[in-house]
Amino acid sequence: MSDNTLKAVEAAHAEVKAEIARTDTKTGLLLAFVGAVLAGVWTVAKDMPMTVPAYVVGGLGVAALVASAGLLLRSVRPNIKGRHGFPLWATMTGQEITTALAARDMAADVAGLSRLAVVKFTCLRRAVDLTFLGCVLLVVAGVLAGVGGAR
Numbered sequence: 001m002s003d004n005t006l007k008a009v010e011a012a013h014a015e016v017k018a019e020i021a022r023t024d025t026k027t028g029l030l031l032a033f034v035g036a037v038l039a040g041v042w043t044v045a046k047d048m049p050m051t052v053p054a055y056v057v058g059g060l061g062v063a064a065l066v067a068s069a070g071l072l073l074r075s076v077r078p079n080i081k082g083r084h085g086f087p088l089w090a091t092m093t094g095q096e097i098t099t100a101l102a103a104r105d106m107a108a109d110v111a112g113l114s115r116l117a118v119v120k121f122t123c124l125r126r127a128v129d130l131t132f133l134g135c136v137l138l139v140v141a142g143v144l145a146g147v148g149g150a151r
Contacts, residue, residue, distance in 0.1 A: 009106045016113040023120045024076055030124070031072040034065050034131055041065075041138055045145075054145035061137030068130035075123035 041062060050058070092100065 006106075009110060012110045013106055013113070016110055016117055020113065020117050020120060023117065023124055027072050027075050027120070027124050027127075030127060030131060031069060031076075034069050034072065034127075034134075037131075037135065037138070038062065038065055038069075044142075048145055050141075050145045051147075054141045057137050057144060058141030061134045061141055064130045064134030064137060068127040068134060071123045071127040071130065075120045075127070 041058070045058060
């Protein structure tokens with residue numbers, strides 16, 4: 001492999017790892033937001049008089065947020081049986097690690113990490129969509145509860 005190609009592969013490897021880290025950070029922030037929204041909904045809704053439509057729409061909103069949290073947790077779930085990284089290295093001796101690193105195919109690592117990044121990004125994107133849907137449904141449920149309570 002030429003020097004330029006090796007540098008390009010190393011740069012791609014670093015870029016993919018950075019993208020995975022950014023995705024995990026965004027996932028953590030969104031998971032905290034979803035948890036805060038769910039806690040806030042519980043705090044407000046437990047003492048509020050509700051109509052049946054408000055319960056139904058609010059329940060759908062909460063279900064969307066719970067599904068979003070599930071996707072977020074799936075996205076950051078550790079892969080202990082991974083092909084690379086510390087889980088594999090924890091089973092090796094020092095010499096085996098040296099041998100494995102000497103034979104390391106950086107381009108294959110970029111391809112594998114890129115697939116992992118796409119899966120994480122897809123889960124995050126779906127979770128963002130579900131979070132948006134859940135929040136909209138909760139606002140509608142709040143309006144329905146307010147309209148029903150004004151009667």
